[in-house]
Amino acid sequence: MTHFQQLTPAGRGAIAVIAVSGKDALQIIGACFTPVGKRPFKDLQKQLTYGHWNSTGEDLLVVHNGGLNYEIQSHGSQAAVSAIKADLSRHGARPPKPATFATLSPQRFRADVERLLCESTTARTAELLLRQWHILPPAVDRLKQDPAQLDSFLGWGSFGMRFHQRQSIVFCGRPNAGKSSLTNAILGFERAIVTPIAGTTRDVLTHHTVIDGWPVELSDTAGLRDADNQIEQIGVAKARQKLETADLIISVIDAADPQPWDHDDIQPDIIVVNKSDLAKTPVNLQATEAPVVSVSATQGTGIAELLLVTSQTLFPKLPPSNQPIPLTESQIEDLSNFK
Numbered sequence: 001m002t003h004f005q006q007l008t009p010a011g012r013g014a015i016a017v018i019a020v021s022g023k024d025a026l027q028i029i030g031a032c033f034t035p036v037g038k039r040p041f042k043d044l045q046k047q048l049t050y051g052h053w054n055s056t057g058e059d060l061l062v063v064h065n066g067g068l069n070y071e072i073q074s075h076g077s078q079a080a081v082s083a084i085k086a087d088l089s090r091h092g093a094r095p096p097k098p099a100t101f102a103t104l105s106p107q108r109f110r111a112d113v114e115r116l117l118c119e120s121t122t123a124r125t126a127e128l129l130l131r132q133w134h135i136l137p138p139a140v141d142r143l144k145q146d147p148a149q150l151d152s153f154l155g156w157g158s159f160g161m162r163f164h165q166r167q168s169i170v171f172c173g174r175p176n177a178g179k180s181s182l183t184n185a186i187l188g189f190e191r192a193i194v195t196p197i198a199g200t201t202r203d204v205l206t207h208h209t210v211i212d213g214w215p216v217e218l219s220d221t222a223g224l225r226d227a228d229n230q231i232e233q234i235g236v237a238k239a240r241q242k243l244e245t246a247d248l249i250i251s252v253i254d255a256a257d258p259q260p261w262d263h264d265d266i267q268p269d270i271i272v273v274n275k276s277d278l279a280k281t282p283v284n285l286q287a288t289e290a291p292v293v294s295v296s297a298t299q300g301t302g303i304a305e306l307l308l309v310t311s312q313t314l315f316p317k318l319p320p321s322n323q324p325i326p327l328t329e330s331q332i333e334d335l336s337n338f339k
């Protein structure tokens, strides 16, 4: 059997390297690749062969590493790499089976961390990943043999898979509660239109930012109510759709006009009582386990506390500095087999 495997991390990169090994490697590459000078690839027997990939016309280099082992070095775009892999598959080469390319090797874990490091967007996530780059690969063999350490490692699965991914935070609440004002206050610029007219926001407005070092996407949504207006109805439907996939839901209540929460299907993770500057008496909330934060979006009070509570609700517990943690679903799956 002939196998292929991308050796460079997926995603951004100037160059991609795809290894092809096995008894049909020469023939399979020869069917997809034309060397400069047009002599067939199999007749050249050179260590480095320059030419183009037939299906895409891209210029690339094929390196013979001895024996049945070759490397295709191409432009690193996702499209170029996908086309090469698809052509290799079509001619009979196979991606590695989980067990055949030593998925549980320290090198593979190191490659996982390096890929995530390349994609990291904040200093905090990069720092945590860099720490894992040092401690995770050497821990792999130990974890396979020590059930207690493996349990503790797997216990960090939810944190390890999420902290480097952008978390989706969605604001919801009644029209006019101040969702757009709050979004703008956190972002520091006028992302959303604010007016005193209830039903101002219709589309879901998203923006990327960073809260306490965690990359997040903030979404401002249309106020939830039974609207007669068709545009507003669509806005409410879009808001509900966005809420379904949220990692964290923040419901915004107007302190000057508090209304009972009548959306049992939406469970907020944080409740913000906004317009604290207008409230004469404290708002009486129904019993809730979600933390409650009082803010004034227009005056900026309470925003720092809201950001702190948001960070703590997203990631209530951080791993000790020497704790190896799983970073991908497949690391969890593969190591779970040793339980």
Ligand SMILES: Nc1nc2c(ncn2[C@@H]2O[C@H](COP(=O)(O)OP(=O)(O)OP(=O)(O)O)[C@@H](O)[C@H]2O)c(=O)[nH]1
Residues within 6 Å of the ligand: 174, 175, 176, 177, 178, 179, 180, 181, 182, 193, 194, 195, 196, 197, 198, 199, 200, 201, 202, 221, 222, 223, 224, 274, 275, 276, 277, 278, 295, 296, 297, 298, 299
């Ligand atoms: N006094 C005071 N007014 C506020 C505060 N936050 C928002 N407002 C005002 O409340 C009104 C509605 O604010 P928006 O931010 O548009 O409210 P919204 O929840 O996005 O409303 P919809 O888009 O209609 O759902 C505007 O006139 C804001 O200036 C606040 O903290 N204090």
Ligand SMILES: [Mg+2]
Residues within 6 Å of the ligand: 179, 180, 181, 192, 193, 200, 201, 220, 221, 222, 223
């Ligand atoms: Mg709005």
